Ligand SMILES: Nc1ncnc2c1ncn2[C@@H]1O[C@H](COP(=O)(O)OP(=O)(O)OP(=O)(O)O)[C@@H](O)[C@H]1O
């Protein structure tokens with residue numbers, strides 16, 4: 388594994404479009420903190436803490452973390468769809484430069500579907516069960532654009548065709564007449580036909596079998612390139628995120644552990660949690676199965692004080708009782724770990740075994 392100094396050089400040379408320099412982000416989260424609140428509005432528990440990242444036009448960014456790490460709550464806040472029991476208590480969400488908190492509920496509703504679209508894990512929830520798909524798509528088009536019925540129908544049919552469905556038949560079908568894969572493709576059509584700047588795809592393939600999941604992700608990737616929208620791809624599957632995204636962020640216990648270009652994180656993860664996640668994945672190309680690391684401790688075990696990963700981290704040291712700040716390692720690669728300040732990377736690499744012990748690539 389390279390040293391940090393070598394790595395910094397590598398990170399500088401990573402080419403991820405021009406977005407680091409001149410292009411404004413589509414979505415920018417700064418210091419986003421979300422808490423559950425009681426009936427009186429008093430904070431009960433912080434679920435997402437000081438999360439910050441940006442997504443640029445035309446890029447797919449991954450948000451990965453185990454169950455309960457705060458991915459969907461973060462996404463719901465971006466959509467303006469937090470339940471009443473949750474509230475943004477600090478930080479800012481900006482879409483195309485507009486602070487979403489400055490908008491009225493009516494303005495935010497208008498943004499949903501038109502500027503931000505959501506693709507759910509539960510594709511059945513994307514459609515009303517007893518209305519034909521075509522009628523629902525046409526209504527969606529006409530709720531955002533004042534176009535004649537025939538034009539809305541043509542848009543709906545075109546998009547059903549673009550997601551590789553038999554457009555005429557699906558247009559006339561009820562949701563229950565379609566397979567899971569077909570429904571998820573129809574929901575991609577519903578999301579993309581409004582030409583949103585941002586699509587949030589929250590575990591879009593988890594409920595599908597492997598083949599249908601791959602087809603949906605291939606489609607999303609292709610149509611994203613064609614429409615140049617930004618995608619926040621949320622998954623608990625590190626392999627999917629490594630394969631599909633140009634940048635990624637790793638969450639644990641409501642905080643970001645590491646973020647940066649996917650290639651840099653794959654080749655030189657800096658946070659112990661990311662390193663262990665990588666270690667815990669089998670290699671597709673390894674000829675001889677290697678030893679996989681099991682992340683110690685209980686999944687989801689977090690400390691309320693200090694580094695949230697401390698209960699499971701084999702490297703914790705005295706300063707870990709304080710929350711580590713996100714620290715720049717390369718130009719756009721950040722990680723939050725006290726070891727980065729204490730020169731502990733050699734200890735960490737030795738203890739974890741280094742993720743280069745197996746030949747092959749990470750899935
Ligand atoms: N409405 C709610 N009220 C109180 N707590 C909630 C609510 N919704 C989610 N939480 C809590 O917030 C935390 C983050 O949940 P979230 O759904 O964002 O996790 P996730 O990373 O999306 O997990 P998964 O991979 O299982 O979808 C969890 O501890 C969850 O129990």
Ligand code: SF4
Pocket residue numbers: 658659660694695696697698700701702703704707711723724725726
């Ligand atoms: S800050 Fe401490 S406990 Fe947290 S990951 Fe780093 S070494 Fe481990």
Ligand SMILES: [Mg+2]
Pocket residue numbers: 458459460589
């Ligand atoms: Mg979720």
